Amino acid sequence: MRTLVTASWVIAHDGSTHVELPDGAVLIDGDTVLDVGDRLALARTPVDRHVELGEAVLTPGLIDLDALTDIDHLILDSWAPPELADGYVWSEAYFDRRRAVFDAAQRRTVRTYALTQLALHGITSYMPIASEVHSDWAETHEDLVAMAEISRSLGLRGFLGPSFRSGVNVIGADGEPTVRYDEEAGRRGLAEALRFLDHTEKLADPLVTGVLLPCRIETLTPELLREIARAAERRGALVRLHALQGNAERAYVQRTHGMTPLRLLAETGLLSDRLIVPHGVVLDVHPDVLGTDTGDTAVLAEAGVSVVHCPLTNARYAHHLHTFGAYRERGVNLCLGTDSFPPDLIRGIDTGVQVAKLQAGDLGQGHLAGYFEALWTGGARALHRPDLGRIAPGAAADLTAFALDDFRMGVTEDPLRTLVLNGTARDAVLTMVAGRVIMRDGRIPGVDLGALRRAGQELFELMRAAYPERDHRRRPVDELFPPVFPRG
Numbered sequence: 001m002r003t004l005v006t007a008s009w010v011i012a013h014d015g016s017t018h019v020e021l022p023d024g025a026v027l028i029d030g031d032t033v034l035d036v037g038d039r040l041a042l043a044r045t046p047v048d049r050h051v052e053l054g055e056a057v058l059t060p061g062l063i064d065l066d067a068l069t070d071i072d073h074l075i076l077d078s079w080a081p082p083e084l085a086d087g088y089v090w091s092e093a094y095f096d097r098r099r100a101v102f103d104a105a106q107r108r109t110v111r112t113y114a115l116t117q118l119a120l121h122g123i124t125s126y127m128p129i130a131s132e133v134h135s136d137w138a139e140t141h142e143d144l145v146a147m148a149e150i151s152r153s154l155g156l157r158g159f160l161g162p163s164f165r166s167g168v169n170v171i172g173a174d175g176e177p178t179v180r181y182d183e184e185a186g187r188r189g190l191a192e193a194l195r196f197l198d199h200t201e202k203l204a205d206p207l208v209t210g211v212l213l214p215c216r217i218e219t220l221t222p223e224l225l226r227e228i229a230r231a232a233e234r235r236g237a238l239v240r241l242h243a244l245q246g247n248a249e250r251a252y253v254q255r256t257h258g259m260t261p262l263r264l265l266a267e268t269g270l271l272s273d274r275l276i277v278p279h280g281v282v283l284d285v286h287p288d289v290l291g292t293d294t295g296d297t298a299v300l301a302e303a304g305v306s307v308v309h310c311p312l313t314n315a316r317y318a319h320h321l322h323t324f325g326a327y328r329e330r331g332v333n334l335c336l337g338t339d340s341f342p343p344d345l346i347r348g349i350d351t352g353v354q355v356a357k358l359q360a361g362d363l364g365q366g367h368l369a370g371y372f373e374a375l376w377t378g379g380a381r382a383l384h385r386p387d388l389g390r391i392a393p394g395a396a397a398d399l400t401a402f403a404l405d406d407f408r409m410g411v412t413e414d415p416l417r418t419l420v421l422n423g424t425a426r427d428a429v430l431t432m433v434a435g436r437v438i439m440r441d442g443r444i445p446g447v448d449l450g451a452l453r454r455a456g457q458e459l460f461e462l463m464r465a466a467y468p469e470r471d472h473r474r475r476p477v478d479e480l481f482p483p484v485f486p487r488g
Contacts, residue, residue: 003028003435004042007053007401009415011060011372012036013390018060018372020415026058028397031206031434036391051437055405056429057415060389061124061157061398062345063379065240065308066278066337069114069128069147071460074340076467076481078316086177087480089133090170091472095180101134101466104142106459111147113456115154116447119439121343122400122428125157125379125388127211127240127276129339132163133470134463137185138215139163141192145199148208153446155438157207157398159238159383161196164189165215166224171472177248179218179256186224190214190231197235207434209383210237217243217261218252222268229269238383240276240308241265246319250282250289262296273304276382278337279314279321280307286322293330301331306382309374310339311352323359324352325367335378336371344425345375346402353420372416401430 010024025042027035035042077088090098102110110130118126128147132138139162151158166186167179193212200210214220214228220241232239243249243261253261262283265271282289283296300307309321321327327334336345353366380389387396402419404412406427412418419427431439438444467480 001030001049001435002034002045002047003049003051003397004045004047005051005053005058005399005430005432006039006043007056007058008404009057010036011057011391011416013060013392013395015392018376018390024058026391026397026399028435031397031436033391033393033395033397035393051430053401053430054403055412056401056403057419058391058399058401058430060376060391061400061431061433062122062375062425063125063335063383063389064118064123064338064343064345065127065276065306065335065379065382066129066310066339067118067123067126068130068338068340068343069111070130071110071113071456071463072341073131073133074313074316076464078340084480086171086175087471087473087475088467089177090168090470092170092172092178092180093472094470095168095170098136100136101463102459104146106462107143108146108150109455110459111150113452113459115147115150115156116444116449116452117341118343119154119156119431119444120428120442121345121425122402122431123156123343123345124398124400124431124433125159125383127159127213130163132165132168132215134466137168137182138165138189141195141199144196148200148203152205152207154444155207155433155436157433159209159211160200161193161211161213162189163213163215164193165219166221167219169216169219175472179252181221183221183224186221187227190224190227194231194235197237212237212239214239214241216245216249217241217264218249222257222264225264225268225270232274233269233272238274238276239270240278241270242278243280244277244282245279246282247288262299266299271299271303271305273306273384275303276306276308276335278308278339279310279319280327280332281314281319281321285326297327297330297332304333306333306335306378308337308382309334309352310337310348311355312344312348313339315351315355316340320355320359324356324370325360325365328367328370333378333381334370334374335382336375342425346420346423346425346427349375350420368417368420397432397435399430399432400428402427403429
């Protein structure tokens with residue numbers, strides 16, 4: 001089937017860079033872009049369907065490589081002082097009596113809720129992340145089989161695998177943070193992840209790609225990290241590993257293994273162009289580490305490692321990349337992620353741009369084009385998918401469009417500047433994956449958003465209510481999560 005998509009602006013790719021086409025059109029044949037160009041010229045081609053978007057900007061599909069597939073967590077833990085924050089992780093006592101807060105059916109609802117949010121916010125390709133706090137350890141093969149089924153039904157492009165780990169961050173009996181291990185659980189987790197790779201191969205669905213998604217570097221033993229590296233090389237699989245993201249992680253790894261997290265990645269054989277690292281913040285160049293470049297970013301660049309920058313989440317947790325522009329100059333491939341709710345990559349770009357300007361003390365150093373390149377072609381490079389992240393002949397027909405005609409959007413200057421400064425990803429009016437419209441004007445076929453919202457709220461309340469049993473001081477919910485103002 002041939003489809004023509006037209007809009008007042010199209011962000012095309014000319015082979016070397018993205019270009020803005022006023023009054024543009026994209027011609028699609030099945031799941032592939034056939035041509036992109038002037039509306040009047042392409043309108044002469046006979047098509048089976050015409051999608052007219054009006055005053056809107058049509059862009060490559062958004063690629064989220066740290067996409068929240070959970071109810072939420074940041075709303076609970078991104079504001080608290082240290083005396084409350086230590087109640088949001090497992091106590092050492094809970095480690096020995098841990099339980100899953102949600103059953104399999106409830107976890108399936110959580111995934112449906114979260115993946116629907118991705119589609120509504122214009123995300124076409126995603127790599128999932130979910131909290132392990134409310135699980136009894138980590139994700140299972142069955143969890144990801146269910147996620148793949150939901151993802152396929154919605155029509156999203158998923159790069160999927162169960163999370164797994166050898167240990168978990170806990171608050172010890174002395175009130176200090178540490179890591180408790182169950183190394184056998186880690187080995188079982190890797191076996192489950194490899195089993196899921198087999199499952200995706202049997203599915204043979206171009207919208208589902210199996211990847212390896214171990215948790216955080218400090219919760220994995222060096223032995224398991226080496227096994228992951230060997231498995232990834234043997235299977236040709238991508239690996240995403242949260243690392244280089246906090247001072248506590250760095251201190252723990254140095255204390256426990258006698259080396260920095262970056263050195264541990266190198267020693268265990270994980271440094272390659274198959275490795276994707278959220279968030280990559282804590283390196284030598286960061287003021288909280290050395291504040292000078294001794295070669296850490298060069299190590300990442302030379303290995304071809306991709307860093308998933310999550311600017312909105314970083315800002316909410318009082319972290320910052322030092323700096324977006326410097327990483328790019330040193331050749332590090334940057335891509336983007338949301339990492340928390342909402343899955344709004346437009347708000348994320350806005351936050352990143354403003355932080356970059358503050359860091360440079362220069363309004364011209366916001367790197368807006370660089371942020372969009374990270375979102376589109378940076379994500380495609382990390383995934384080893386040059387057919388994604390661009391609108392050009394031969395590319396996958398993954399498209400997102402944002403309305404520019406809402407009065408609240410204000411006047412349109414440049415379409416991308418206007419979108420970032422005045423809009424959000426809630427302005428998405430089209431999400432298309434492989435030529436299939438999966439969201440149009442806030443509606444997703446077969447999804448009752450009202451019922452899903454109510455179910456999500458119920459599950460969130462259940463998740464929130466379970467925190468006191470994990471808290472090492474067993475404080476009640478109202479003490480762990482006080483309201484902004486007292487409630488009458």
